Amino acid sequence: MNQATAATNLKQETPVNRLHNFCAGPASLPTEVLLKAQAEMLDWEGKGVSIMEMSHRSSDYVKVAQEAEQSLRRLMQIPDNYKVLFLQGGATLQFSAIPLNLLGNQDGKGKADYLTTGAWSGKAIKEAKRYAQLGLGEVNEVASSKDSNFTTVPEQSEWQLTEGAEYFHYCANETIHGVQIFQPPQVDAPLVADMSSCILSEPIDVSKFGLIYAGAQKNIGPAGLVIVIIREDLIGKASEWCPALLDYANQANKDSMLNTPATYSWYLAGLVFEWLEQQGGLEAIAKINRQKAELLYKTIDDSEFYINNVDSQYRSIMNVPFTLKDSSLDAQFLAEAEQAGLLNLKGHRDVGGMRASIYNAVSLESVQALCDFMIEFANKQA
């Protein structure tokens, strides 16, 4: 095809088919963001190329990247002594990068505390312990809620904290188990938090954290991007065993462009941040998120038909797992939900039942539609 004559200017004509998407991740994105990305896909701002066909070192792209970072900094009120990194490999690669960076070159003397509250914090400690056993340091599980099937968070009074720990790791929101820790734990060590599935869902005080990381594919953008927000004094302590690309110092020195970053994902993240600012920022989105969660938990609790066993003070406002009292109806529930345009409600294989992920881009109307369906489905079986 002759590139100069490819025909494509867009005209919005008929309503697009957009259903209610409760996927845990890669998750729903704001329709407005996708419309904008779609409109400028072949020709970004009249430059004659797509943003994904542009050098990451070009002035145009660098501006896009920096504006995304600035928007995130405004949204989360990130203090100036924190670096924001746009990296690859998801939160899972950070499970390795964190001990490799923060246990550091301590000649086996570095110590770290981990709190286990579900599948993801469980994976994080598993990888950290693997490195500890190789001599990188000492990794201590301060407590685990495994005995409760991860339906609550162990009381802090029972945590076995390590004096002088380099960091304290926890998962602020367990995507699979639907357990959220709303208040940052008050411990002496720098807090390292996996916020993959709750970042940007409500305001937090970043200054209470040493490091926050989040895979993008829930509240930020497409999969393939992970954001690391790190206090500057924690940078520069990496073990020699750390791959050069995973060393936060290398990436911070190069503004996350040590090599070619995931440029299109970064751009899309910027569009999501812009959309969030247009919605009124994190206070505004948190208000809607709480409404959505309250509505859904009330629907579950008011019924004799649906169950959510999570300790009420730790119920996630982003991921709501629930079971049907009669699990033989699961398949029928899912089939009828899908017919009603309510997608991706199947629970994670580790937990079973159902799960509704109600991230920022899932509207109150979508949650209302789900609740209406749930009530109707329950009534039909009565």
Added chain:
Amino acid sequence: MNQATAATNLKQETPVNRLHNFCAGPASLPTEVLLKAQAEMLDWEGKGVSIMEMSHRSSDYVKVAQEAEQSLRRLMQIPDNYKVLFLQGGATLQFSAIPLNLLGNQDGKGKADYLTTGAWSGKAIKEAKRYAQLGLGEVNEVASSKDSNFTTVPEQSEWQLTEGAEYFHYCANETIHGVQIFQPPQVDAPLVADMSSCILSEPIDVSKFGLIYAGAQKNIGPAGLVIVIIREDLIGKASEWCPALLDYANQANKDSMLNTPATYSWYLAGLVFEWLEQQGGLEAIAKINRQKAELLYKTIDDSEFYINNVDSQYRSIMNVPFTLKDSSLDAQFLAEAEQAGLLNLKGHRDVGGMRASIYNAVSLESVQALCDFMIEFANKQA
């Protein structure tokens, strides 16, 4: 916005503005691919969600992922005893992953050979040597063309090969220096080749390689994806120091879905593979690539105005660096080229001058337009 009423159906009306893009990467993508991605961005195949809003474990997405792999296997005629992995972190993260996987748990006894022919193979050996010094094994530079400013490839007769090496690493195409090794070196050790900027540009015999890797952002798709093609007997030898996500065995066992992969990039790669098959596959595209390269090198060589110093047998058919005899005209050349719709011709900072990257998606017409401009510019200065 009510998702159900978002208006967006596309109508192609006026010609889109697509200029000639010679970017070294992230590079030009086929217009047809971007048109298709654009058309289905909000609603993939009538499912009511974007492909980037879909679980990587959903049957729809798994089919997309598998079809992409199958298409790549057809294009490159990849034998059945090779795994194809769709990973993150670019070729640079593979610079770490390769020694971590292939020097392996050899108690410091593993050996590897590296050939240095430019900036990228130089970075690869630097990272491998770092690991060798930590006790992972022994890394040997068999030869370097640094003395020639990387304008040629050292004669194989002068290579200092290591007996019993676990692998032999080289970069098949040096993106910055414009040096391409067309024939796989004939050595005893398994060949490990960085093909980031030449993969899919012409047919190769995959069976001659142990491992081929390629960052996507040249001939495959958007940045943020790296493809690893690895012979099965080389899987499962990783050092314990290898981050779990970088261990080829873990990824091969999970079909590259140990964690959430870069789903949208993988999907786009599939569209590029499909496009390549529609063009007639690698034989057909290689024919065009050779025409493009011959045309451009002839324009350079026929002039008294432009210079390319690369040894003619190793001149890359993908990346063509050239200088103006009078470098004081560089800025004017670039400015006038951009005005003529010829973008991203500035050379890499390590080399200076100009560089035209003429990957698969850059048409013969674009190269012709460049050559016409170059001749005209030179004539104006005469």
